[in-house]
Amino acid sequence: MRRLSILAIVLIFSSVLLTSCRQEAEKETIVKEVEVEKQVKSPEEADEREGILERTAKKVDTEVNKEIDEEIEKIGDDN
Known part of the structure; x- marks a missing residue:
């Protein structure tokens, strides 16, 4: 019984450590330049x-x- 509780504690502790240390993926921001044509009006x-x-x-x-x-x-x- 004692081994089982120690094993459960170690598994819970290691899962908490592994999930909290994950790095989140960085988001990329893409900026596009757009040319606007001037409209010549009559x-x-x-x-x-x-x-x-x-x-x-x-x-x-x-x-x-x-x-x-x-x-x-x-x-x-x-003048």
Whole structure:
């Protein structure tokens, strides 16, 4: 009986030692570089993405710039 208990203790002790000393497998991290191609958009596609306010503001800016240029021409060059 004593031999059996000693044998059981040795088996339990050795199994605990062997399982606790195992090294876990290291995980690999793989990083891949990906190139992203720039998409060239036509002016029509760019206009479609803009809202009504942006398109209206562009038209107003061009009209105001024309009026400013006309006033500058009326004043003339003082030099």
